[in-house]
Amino acid sequence: MIRAPATVPKNDLPSFAGRVSARVALAPYTWFRVGGEAEILYAPQDTDALAGALRIWAGPVLPIGVGSNLLVRDGGIEGLVVRLGRGFAGIAIEGETIRAGAAVPDAKLAQAAQRAGLAGLEFYRGVPGTVGGAVRMNAGCHGTETCDRLIEATVVLRDGTVQTLSNDALGFAYRHCDLPEDAILVEAVFRGTPDKPDAIANRMADLMTAREEAQPVREKTGGSTFRNPPGESAWKLIDNAGCRGLRFGGAQVSEKHCNFLINHGDATAADLETLGETVRERVMAASGHDLHWEIRRVGQA
Ligand SMILES: Cc1cc2nc3c(=O)[nH]c(=O)nc-3n(C[C@H](O)[C@H](O)[C@H](O)COP(=O)(O)OP(=O)(O)OC[C@H]3O[C@@H](n4cnc5c(N)ncnc54)[C@H](O)[C@@H]3O)c2cc1C
Structure with a gap:
């Protein structure tokens, strides 16, 4: 049976800056397309709004990306599920580094780096998550992991504090980083290596072909x-x-x-x-x- 924890009536939502909805089915937000409801789904408009909301909210918090690594159980998720949207989807090339919002799809990050002639992020082309999920999971493939290319990441902690943490401070290991489960990544900065855009594009195409052949x-x-x-x-x-x-x-x-x-x-x-x-x-x-x-x-x- 698919049910919600549902302790928050729809007409009694917290007034956070951004979009706040009660009892939202999460299946459409995950790749598996299964699972129950979020008690509250919150899409903050920007980092200040998110930090302000976390300072007020007393219950549990869970960030989600595009749900490509998530199995939401049928009874749903109690508390605040935070899904970053448009306000966290910017990409900026700064010399040989790339700054990306946590809601940027990994594939878009790879493509932006390729267009800018920055190599090293090709592996992201076929990872179907977001930058936030990639840092959280230390996503990787074809011999490269997020921690090989990440310089620093900015997070909003459970108490609403905003911190920028260096690669070392994130405690990366295989498919792991040391952040608390309720810390929300909002931005990350990656290091690229100058190369010809055509050469990068060819490598990405090869990686995509290999992936299509091997994975469903x-x-x-x-x-x-x-x-x-x-x-x-x-x-x-x-x-x-x-x-x-x-x-x-x-x-x-x-x-x-x-x-x-x-x-x-x-x-x-x-x-x-x-x-x-x-x-x-x-x-x-x-x-x-x-x-x-x-x-x-x-x-x-
Ligand atoms: C077809 C397919 C192929 C895949 N191939 C690969 C692969 O080659 N390599 C690989 O590493 N993974 C792979 N994955 C798994 C998945 O894409 C990655 O783990 C990805 O990084 C998850 O990102 P997401 O945005 O979907 O996060 P979600 O699945 O939504 O969440 C995953 C975890 O990250 C946390 N999280 C999400 N966003 C944030 C945020 N902003 N701040 C803090 N925490 C956050 C969530 O709380 C959760 O713990 C694949 C998945 C699929 C479906």
């Missing part, structure tokens, strides 16, 4: 489900455990890339999570490896 990029999915254990590939462990194509309800382990879960259209978040846990059990039984979720599972079951 047109499905309702959340990207890589599990982190690669040190020295291992999660997909190989899943394949060797006999889970390729495994189904539960409307959820399936992708036939094309078995570290991806797919919603065939009628899956619930519970179907997807149950299937993922079944995969973990089978991999443990087959190889002794304890897979850890890379996809962020949020909200109430």
Whole structure:
């Protein structure tokens, strides 16, 4: 059953600067297209508005990007879900660095860098998230991670304080940074390396071709489900455990890339999570490896 925590009546919303809506279905805001409602969905108009709102708001806070790495559980998310929009979508080229708002799609960042003749951000072309989600997750592929190119990032902390943190201060590791879950990234600055725009464009095209061949990029999915254990590939462990194509309800382990879960259209978040846990059990039984979720599972079951 899809239900909302819904403690805030629609006519009693907090008056934050920006768009505030109660009991908003989150499925359309995620790649999996599943999950319950946000108690309150807030789209601040700018950093000052966001900082002001966080100073007033007393409940839980969860930032989301475009939901390409999120499994929102069917019971929805209590408190304030913050989704940055237009006020956080600017890109500025400053010499060999690029400043981008946290709502900028990774692909747009890659394309802006390419047009400016700045190499090193090609890997973002096929990552379907936003700059905020990329920094939070230390997103990466094809041998480059966000932390290899990030100079600094600006965050609004839970108490409304705005801070600019250096790469070192963010504590990056594989698909991880040390920020608290309720800290909201609003901007990031990246380092490019001068190169010919044509050469960068050709490399990006090659990366996109390789991705289309290897991943189910047109499905309702959340990207890589599990982190690669040190020295291992999660997909190989899943394949060797006999889970390729495994189904539960409307959820399936992708036939094309078995570290991806797919919603065939009628899956619930519970179907997807149950299937993922079944995969973990089978991999443990087959190889002794304890897979850890890379996809962020949020909200109430
Ligand atoms: C087809 C497909 C392919 C993918 N390929 C890759 C890949 O090659 N490499 C890779 O690393 N990932 C990949 N992913 C996963 C995903 O795209 C990345 O993790 C991406 O960085 C998530 O960004 P998002 O904006 O969608 O964040 P969301 O999925 O919305 O959120 C992910 C996490 O980031 C946090 N977050 C989001 N925005 C902010 C913000 N502004 N401030 C603070 N925290 C925030 C959320 O709270 C959550 O914890 C893929 C996903 C799909 C569906």
